[in-house]
Amino acid sequence: MLLKPITTEKAISGIELRNALTFQADKTVSKTELKAEVEKEYGAKVKSVNTQITPKGVKKAIVIFKDKGKAAEIAAKLKLV
Numbered sequence: 001m002l003l004k005p006i007t008t009e010k011a012i013s014g015i016e017l018r019n020a021l022t023f024q025a026d027k028t029v030s031k032t033e034l035k036a037e038v039e040k041e042y043g044a045k046v047k048s049v050n051t052q053i054t055p056k057g058v059k060k061a062i063v064i065f066k067d068k069g070k071a072a073e074i075a076a077k078l079k080l081v
Contacts, residue, residue, distance in 0.1 A: 001026040005078055019071045025061040034061050044070045
């Protein structure tokens with residue numbers, strides 16, 4: 001389950017540089033489940049999902065999209081940029 005988009009400077013730069021969006025996610029959700037949820041909710045094909053757990057115990061999911069420019073389009077819909 002995706003909780004909210006992360007809007008740090010590094011996450012925002014990833015939109016243009018890597019065609020990726022970064023979300024805070026529930027710690028119990030797998031990469032496969034995250035991929036399926038993003039594809040269903042935003043209607044975009046996902047190339048890969050990378051996850052990490054921060055020292056504060058927050059799970060971050062970096063979702064990289066297949067279609068060029070799709071991350072920027074979704075970020076605009078979410079009013080991140």
